[in-house]
Amino acid sequence: MNSLPLWHRLFVAAVVIFLAAPVLIIVGVAFTSAEFVTFPPRGFSLRWFEKVLTDAQFMVPLWNSFLLGVASTATSIVLAVPAAITLVRNQVPMKDAVLAFMLSPLSLPTIILATSLLFFLARFGLGTSPVGLLIGHVIITVPYVLRTLLGVYAGIGPETEEAARTLGAGRWRTFWHVTLPMIRPGLLAGGILAFLLSFDEVAVALLLSTTDTTTLPVSLLSYLVYNYDPAVAAISTVQIVIVVVLLLILERCFGVNHLVLPSK
Amino acid sequence: MTTQDIQALSPAVPTSKGVLSRLSPLYGLLPLVAFLLFFFVGPLLLNLAESLGMTQAGIDFAQYRRIFADIYYLRVIAETIILGVAVTVICAIIGYPLAYAIARSSGLQKSLLIFAIVIPLLVNVVVRSFGWMVLLSGKGALNWVLSSFGLPTLSLMYHWGGVTIALVHVMLPFMVLSLASTLETLDPRLEEAAAVLGASRFATFRRIVLPLSLEGLMTGSILVFTLCVGSFVTVMLLGSTSTMVLPLLIYQQLNIASDWPFAAAMGMVLLTIVMSVLWLQARLRRTKWRAS
Known part of the structure; x- marks a missing residue:
């Protein structure tokens, strides 16, 4: 980077500022003591944090989002682990096609997924049930978990598992004591990714949730349509802190560089 | 080499087990494939049917005409x-x-x-x-x-x-x-x-x-x-x-x-x-x- 010409380095700095600006401005506005979003922010107080952290209007959706994220992550892992092991270790006919099918929800606009699922679930009387919400989120998160697991598991040779089998361990024992510990980095990275995606998802939650099951992004969206006060900035700051903490855990355990860029 | 020779050389295929057992290593794919077929492909097909008015009677392109005529x-x-x-x-x-x-x-x-x-x-x-x-x-x-x-x-x-x-x-x-x-x-x-x-x-x-x-x-x-x-x-x-x-x-x-x-x-x-x-x-x- 230091070898790059000055204009290039200045340009990179400008783009980084552009990327950071809306995030930083929200954190700034959250600490205002004024009644409205004004610029520049006036005064310093924690009153808006106090408001949102004691207001059920925000805390119930935050809890819902958390539960939905955990449930989607767990379901995705249960579905993706056997699929990933089978794809790597067995001769799967038409492997590329099977994998393309399993990853295909990635390229579908979520609004289409949301409307189709609403039509479908409404026929079973599950139109806006928590189960429908979970199904919608799992469809979105499971391809990411599968892809992360495949990346980790494909790099591990079958020797250790074969040794365990030769020494008399059964199929399940081998899985539990050998395979699972070996794919733990993939499970952790895929799991956190799935949680973050579910935690951030809007389209499915907007169409399939009710006032009782509404998630944080959806409640923020409907709040913003009618209000424009620093409360949204405060709850957004809480959300940003949660995301950054998870990202730092991910970095420590796995290395974000390896997750987003191919390792050399 | 005759057919018998080849059969003698190749390892015996257990004939008692059918196609199912040869596919058994693929059971691991089943949960995810079934989940996606039912909750992903199914709804998309229903969406297509709904857009063609097939949920009532017959097929009509009225909705598409509405979009492309306006x-x-x-x-x-x-x-x-x-x-x-x-x-x-x-x-x-x-x-x-x-x-x-x-x-x-x-x-x-x-x-x-x-x-x-x-x-x-x-x-x-x-x-x-x-x-x-x-x-x-x-x-x-x-x-x-x-x-x-x-x-x-x-x-x-x-x-x-x-x-x-x-x-x-x-x-x-x-x-x-x-x-x-x-x-x-x-x-x-x-x-x-x-x-x-x-x-x-x-x-x-x-x-x-x-x-x-x-x-x-x-x-x-x-x-x-x-x-x-x-x-x-x-x-x-x-x-x-x-x-x-x-x-x-x-x-x-x-x-x-x-x-x-x-x-x-x-x-x-x-x-x-x-x-x-x-x-x-x-x-x-x-x-x-x-x-x-």
């Missing part, structure tokens, strides 16, 4: 595509220098640059759009800066301008990450060789770096375009009635007008746009593979 809906489709193309092009131009810098840096600097990209990516779209509302609104941060320098203020919110800026912000990380993963694999010695042989920086870029990173540019562009034509939160918050896009229209038809068949048909139009772009990508990749 200049308003045609304009929404056209503007959705134009917005997608514009955001993709801007992301490519802004993202390329940043991706190159990431690929050519190392250590702490690289980690910081990646963090600068990944953090906004993980901050909710609603929150980011709200950030742009604070920045771009009439009495927002941008106009405060402009007026304190004695410059005329801008009204970007509720216009395509503000929507485009915010969408570029949302999509930029995807473009940069796609480009950076290709540029990572590019050997810096190729550029050094070009420089030693007297090529200018621009010539090296145009004749060496750009052609070798086309793959990443294409992946990033397709990703940004497909995500962009499908996103509606940013348009919902920063736009107005004059900035309508297809996904937002689908949402409104469903939620406000409760016109399910029409929403389903527009969903199919959006799906067709996305699928044609993905088909184009697959075709380009095949042609390139044949050429090499």
Whole structure:
């Protein structure tokens, strides 16, 4: 980077500022003591944090989002682990096609997924049930978990598992004591990714949730349509802190560089 | 060698076990395949049926005629595509220098640059759009800066301008990450060789770096375009009635007008746009593979 010409380095700095600006401005506005979003922010107080952290209007959706994220992550892992092991270790006919099918929800606009699922679930009387919400989120998160697991598991040779089998361990024992510990980095990275995606998802939650099951992004969206006060900035700051903490855990355990860029 | 000889040489196939047992190692695929067939393919087929009025009686194309006979809906489709193309092009131009810098840096600097990209990516779209509302609104941060320098203020919110800026912000990380993963694999010695042989920086870029990173540019562009034509939160918050896009229209038809068949048909139009772009990508990749 230091070898790059000055204009290039200045340009990179400008783009980084552009990327950071809306995030930083929200954190700034959250600490205002004024009644409205004004610029520049006036005064310093924690009153808006106090408001949102004691207001059920925000805390119930935050809890819902958390539960939905955990449930989607767990379901995705249960579905993706056997699929990933089978794809790597067995001769799967038409492997590329099977994998393309399993990853295909990635390229579908979520609004289409949301409307189709609403039509479908409404026929079973599950139109806006928590189960429908979970199904919608799992469809979105499971391809990411599968892809992360495949990346980790494909790099591990079958020797250790074969040794365990030769020494008399059964199929399940081998899985539990050998395979699972070996794919733990993939499970952790895929799991956190799935949680973050579910935690951030809007389209499915907007169409399939009710006032009782509404998630944080959806409640923020409907709040913003009618209000424009620093409360949204405060709850957004809480959300940003949660995301950054998870990202730092991910970095420590796995290395974000390896997750987003191919390792050399 | 006779048939008997071959049979004698090949290991005995247990004939008592049928096709099922030979497929048994594939049981692991079953839960995920069944889940996706039932809850992903099923709903999409139902969506298609709904758009063709098949849930009542027979097939009719009334919903599609409604879309393609109305200049308003045609304009929404056209503007959705134009917005997608514009955001993709801007992301490519802004993202390329940043991706190159990431690929050519190392250590702490690289980690910081990646963090600068990944953090906004993980901050909710609603929150980011709200950030742009604070920045771009009439009495927002941008106009405060402009007026304190004695410059005329801008009204970007509720216009395509503000929507485009915010969408570029949302999509930029995807473009940069796609480009950076290709540029990572590019050997810096190729550029050094070009420089030693007297090529200018621009010539090296145009004749060496750009052609070798086309793959990443294409992946990033397709990703940004497909995500962009499908996103509606940013348009919902920063736009107005004059900035309508297809996904937002689908949402409104469903939620406000409760016109399910029409929403389903527009969903199919959006799906067709996305699928044609993905088909184009697959075709380009095949042609390139044949050429090499």
